[in-house]
Amino acid sequence: MTLAPSIPPILTSFSLTLLFCFILGLELHAFRRESGEKDLGFGTTRTLTLAGIMGYVLELLDPSGRILIAGFLLLGGLLGISYMKRQNENPSLIPHIMALLAYAIGPVAQREPLWFLMVFVVAILLILGKSPLIRRLSDSVPISEAVTLAIFLIMAGVILPFLPDTPIAEILPVTYTRVWLAVVMVSGVSYLSYLARTYLFPNRGILLTGTLGGLYSSTVATVVLARIAKIHSSPEIAPAIILASSMMYVRMALLVLLLGPREISLPLLLPYGGLFLLSLAAAFATSRLYSPAKNGNEASGSPLEEPVAHPLELRTAFLFAMAFLLFSTLTRIINARFGSGGLHALAVSVGFTDITPFVLSLLSSHFAATAGTIKGSIILAGGSNNLINGLYALVLSRSRSVLPALFWLAGAFLLSLGYAIFLD
Structure with missing residues (x-):
């Protein structure tokens, strides 16, 4: 030295x-x-x-x-x-x-x-x-957190190294290692979000709920915010819903960068980054347009009593692995029969579910599809999920306060659709 x-x-x-x-x-x-x-x-x-x-x-x-x-x-x-x-x-x-x-x-x-x-x-x-x-x-951390951390270490340090790096089946070319690596990475990102929400920001407000919740699940965060909007109208609800979707782009970009091939993951950083910045701008514009000063009965700064589900349950991990395998099979079959149009239609439909298994199946499976089709389907899945989140927010809240968020999320879906069509 x-x-x-x-x-x-x-x-x-x-x-x-x-x-x-x-x-x-x-x-x-x-x-x-x-x-x-x-x-x-x-x-x-x-x-x-x-x-x-x-x-x-x-x-x-x-x-x-x-x-x-x-x-x-x-x-x-x-x-x-x-x-x-x-x-x-x-x-x-x-x-x-x-x-x-x-x-x-x-x-x-x-x-x-x-x-x-x-x-x-x-x-x-x-x-x-x-x-x-x-x-x-x-003194403040319960003993169950030590058990949870042990579960994650077992998933990442014990199970993963011993899985064979061979295809699971002929119809399912994704490997055992690839499936479990995806489970570990997704669980890790969700676990970090859970720790931040539980211990670093226990008294989080509406905007922070949307931001941290988006790292865990933008759909879950949107549902929570919509239920809050149903109880009382807050000018921060719409910006928080937009922030949840913007953090979804950050989470997906991180997973794509870590788990995807470079020829696909690196080009995806540009549309993900663009949609993230546009979402931040939309959230800022919405918060300025509907500022608390224009609404006297606002309770925006108060902490939220929101139950935080733990992301590291083994049952959840195995369900994610099963969903990953299911979407890997579906993408292979649909691409073989219907080509890029079928993949785009599947990308739109998975917006009703968790898009992460679908996106990772596109990155991990080897089938006859162009890089443009794969990238367009990945971005389109995120846009579809945003649109569904906006509809969830409107239906569950029954409040006009979420309309600005719905308008932006619909616009983000149109931008994603245009990007997918452009790549084709």
């Missing part, structure tokens, strides 16, 4: 080890003072700095790591004895763990690039410095 060609690498890594261990010692000292500990005992700044020097020298003397491991075991044993003796006065393990982490800084500084060393130290400082925040977060 070098910061400049004129500085010897050994001097650079040793200086960084001293500096970072000293900083960790200062942070630990401040943490223990804030915790009200009168007798600091083990874990002073000098102790952590010396532990860091010890790790650095042992790594330098024996690059194979045998002496380093022996030193680690010796230090760990001494720390264990210290903890047993001081357990009644101070049961915290943090000082002892900090000593072991400081011991590891020297080997990390010699073996790994500078950016990793920086991330390593910053992560320790953040965890130590934000201890009250972490404690409050631990």
